[in-house]
Amino acid sequence: MTDIANPYARALRQQWLAVLAHAPRRLLEQHAGALADEPFTRLRAPEIGLTMVRARIGNEGDRFNVGDATVTRCVVRHRGTDGRLAAGVGYVLGRDEARAEWIARLDAMLQQPELHDALMREVIAPLREATARRRADEAALTASSRVSFDTLASETSP
Amino acid sequence: MTDALAHMGAGFAEPVHGAQQTFRLLLGAMAEPGRLHTLHDAALAGLATAEAELRPPFGLALAATLLTLLDADTPVHLAGVLDTETARAWLRFHTGARATADVAAMTAAVARDVDAALCDALAIGTDEAPQAGATLLLEVEALSDSPLAGAVALKLRGAGIESARDLAVRGLPAAFWQWRIALQSELPRGVDIVLACGDRLAAIPRSTRIESEA
Numbered sequence: 001m002t003d004i005a006n007p008y009a010r011a012l013r014q015q016w017l018a019v020l021a022h023a024p025r026r027l028l029e030q031h032a033g034a035l036a037d038e039p040f041t042r043l044r045a046p047e048i049g050l051t052m053v054r055a056r057i058g059n060e061g062d063r064f065n066v067g068d069a070t071v072t073r074c075v076v077r078h079r080g081t082d083g084r085l086a087a088g089v090g091y092v093l094g095r096d097e098a099r100a101e102w103i104a105r106l107d108a109m110l111q112q113p114e115l116h117d118a119l120m121r122e123v124i125a126p127l128r129e130a131t132a133r134r135r136a137d138e139a140a141l142t143a144s145s146r147v148s149f150d151t152l153a154s155e156t157s158p
Numbered sequence: 159m160t161d162a163l164a165h166m167g168a169g170f171a172e173p174v175h176g177a178q179q180t181f182r183l184l185l186g187a188m189a190e191p192g193r194l195h196t197l198h199d200a201a202l203a204g205l206a207t208a209e210a211e212l213r214p215p216f217g218l219a220l221a222a223t224l225l226t227l228l229d230a231d232t233p234v235h236l237a238g239v240l241d242t243e244t245a246r247a248w249l250r251f252h253t254g255a256r257a258t259a260d261v262a263a264m265t266a267a268v269a270r271d272v273d274a275a276l277c278d279a280l281a282i283g284t285d286e287a288p289q290a291g292a293t294l295l296l297e298v299e300a301l302s303d304s305p306l307a308g309a310v311a312l313k314l315r316g317a318g319i320e321s322a323r324d325l326a327v328r329g330l331p332a333a334f335w336q337w338r339i340a341l342q343s344e345l346p347r348g349v350d351i352v353l354a355c356g357d358r359l360a361a362i363p364r365s366t367r368i369e370s371e372a
Contacts, residue, residue: 041207043166044251045173077164077212087163 016110016124020103021092023127024134031123032102040105043087044075046097069093074100078108086111162247167214169225169252171204180226187352187361192314192325194303197222197357206357215245219354220268220297227266227293230254235261237269237276240297270297272330277337280349288346291364299329301355310335313369314362322369325360327353339368 020028053066074090074097088108090100106123109115170176179198187195197205201222205214214221228234228249236245236257246257258264261279269276272294283291300306302325309328312335315321341348341364348364362368 041168042171043163043168045171047173075163077166085164087166089163 013107013111016120017089017103017107019124019128019131020090020106022131024130025096025099027127027130028099028102031127032105035105035109038105038109039079040076040108041079042074042101043077044073046072046074046090046100048072048095048097070095072096072100074104076101076104076108078105078112080112080114082114084112163251165211166251167221167244167248168204168207168212169214170201170222172200173225176201176204176222177226180222183359184223184226184352184361187359188318188350188363190318191316191362191366192303192312192319192323192360194301194325194358194360197359202357215242215248216240216268217297217354218357219359220295223295223352223354223359224249224268225252228253228255230256232266233258233260233264235259235264235267237261237267238271238273240268240270264292266293266295268295268297270329272296272334274333274337277334282341282344282347282349285347288348291347292349294349294351296330296351296353298327298353298355300327301353301358301360302326314366315369316366317363319366325362335368338362342367 049071050068051071053069054063055066056063070093072090072092072095076088076090078086078088080086086108088104088106088111090103090105090107092100092103106119110119110124176198179200183195183198183201187193197219202218205218205221207213216224224234230253232253232255234249234255234257236242236249241257249255249257261267261276262281264281267276267280280292280294281290283289300309302309304324304326305311306326306328309326310330310332312325312327314323314325338349338351345364350364351362353360353362
């Protein structure tokens with residue numbers, strides 16, 4: 001699971017990290033709170049910093065600096081029941097130390113083979129659904145005020 | 159890489175508190191050259207982890223000093239046996255400092271075994287900018303304020319010492335001390351030295367005059 005040379009394992013980890021990073025805070029707290037008794041040690045205590053956000057317009061042309069964004073990051077280490085060590089990282093936009101640590105903890109445990117499947121089923125799947133639901137709600141809300149400027153074909157045109 | 163992170167050596171448990179206490183310690187060590195100082199509990203909290211394989215790749219006092227003094231803007235040179243992939247990764251992760259192979263471009267050198275080449279390459283600053291002199295952080299075999307078998311006995315004099323202070327250091331070649339003594343005439347140019355051994359350290363700033371007795 002921690003083999004970055006394996007593109008499949010790497011893509012999988014990117015996916016669950018993306019789900020965790022976008023998950024609603026309340027749900028994340030619920031799931032991570034249930035793991036409070038697990039053997040974690042902090043490798044890098046939660047810290048807040050700035051990162052430069054860069055972008056390209058329409059995914060074309062040169063990159064330019066959009067601006068600074070606050071980011072909170074954290075790295076924790078988890079020791080599995082068989083003594084296997086896994087390091088989890090958490091990066092979140094904004095200043096939320098607890099959230100970064102929850103994500104790091106879940107990421108570490110997701111890398112433990114004996115815990116992986118259960119966590120994917122019980123944590124990642126519901127969080128993914130919740131995020132999808134929230135996005136759909138937002139899209140629906142925006143769609144209700146959408147104005148379409150349809151051009152009527154002129155009668156003279158062929 | 160993730161696997162390397164899983165086995166990464168520990169840093170301070172409380173980075174701010176650990177670094178502040180160690181900085182205070184280094185300040186005291188520089189102010190009283192040759193006096194032995196023991197790391198504060200706040201610094202030991204994370205570094206001296208019970209799991210031996212997760213200890214930092216340096217001795218405790220040296221590791222605490224590195225965590226305190228280095229950041230992304232400090233070019234550091236790892237010399238000799240301390241220059242390992244693990245040590246580089248640890249420095250990069252905890253301090254952001256990148257180890258450089260270029261001795262002339264760095265501000266801090268970390269070494270266990272010093273040779274003449276390293277000594278000669280160290281920057282000693284200029285009369286206009288003596289602060290450009292390098293800081294040499296050394297891990298030694300043994301450090302004591304009383305005579306020690308097989309150790310070089312140093313008698314230190316100068317600022318911060320009332321008359322003279324004894325320091326016994328084991329693990330550094332006699333040629334190193336001769337080089338350091340020869341450098342004394344260059345003041346204010348020179349190199350500041352921190353000697354670390356286990357959880358203890360002592361400093362020999364450039365203003366200290368050494369009389370070697372061994």
